[in-house]
Amino acid sequence: MSATSRFHEVANDALVKISNNLWPEAKLALVIYTPGEPGKDIVLKDQGIVLDEVISTLRRGGLSIDGDNAYKRDLLDSVVGAMAFGVQNQNQPPSGHWRQRFWDIGREERALAEELTAALKLTRENLRACQATIHLCGGFDPAYVTDAQAAMKVADAALAKVSA
Structure with missing residues (x-):
């Protein structure tokens, strides 16, 4: 068994033990990363975990919108793209989609x-x-x-x- 496989097995067993001692609605996630080496990332999470809630929890724990990360860059690229598409009156997001607000801003600016x-x-x-x-x-x-x-x-x- 490889060291990585063995680690996953040990970590999973530990997470199961921790989960068994949490209150019933609690969810558990473990993230291991090596700065600058995303290929070594490990994310272990309970079944049914809602990743948006994990982000909200990290935000309450100190995650800042001022930090530099790929998720934020992708999000902001989506916002800027939605606004640019609005200016061009192209690729309107589906009704009710979160990008609609930014597409509308682009349309209003163009008008x-x-x-x-x-x-x-x-x-x-x-x-x-x-x-x-x-x-x-x-x-x-x-x-x-x-x-x-x-x-x-x-x-x-x-x-x-x-x-x-």
Whole structure:
């Protein structure tokens, strides 16, 4: 019998003995890890254990959302992806799924960006029309013309960044 197999057998026997002395609804898990060597991870757990409850228990015991771990990175990648898909109006999560909230945020941000872009286009066109009128009529303060042209350049630069 290999050392790993023997360890599993001994650990399992110990966990059974511990479980027999716990209150009836209690669940037991054992995690062994070697930093930087995930291939050596060992997770032993009772039947019927709810892993979300294990995470909640670790959180109450000091696990921080500020720590750096693969689970958190994967979760945040999912959140960012849901928001990006919402902006693109693609891959909507199933109804009631936790990512729906983030997909909706993406949709709302896209709608706001489109609304602001339309307002900026309208304002820019009105400013252009004013500039044309001033040019045709003459007699207006040249500083106004210069300032308005500078404002139009700012609007043009912002509109060039938006693909609408």
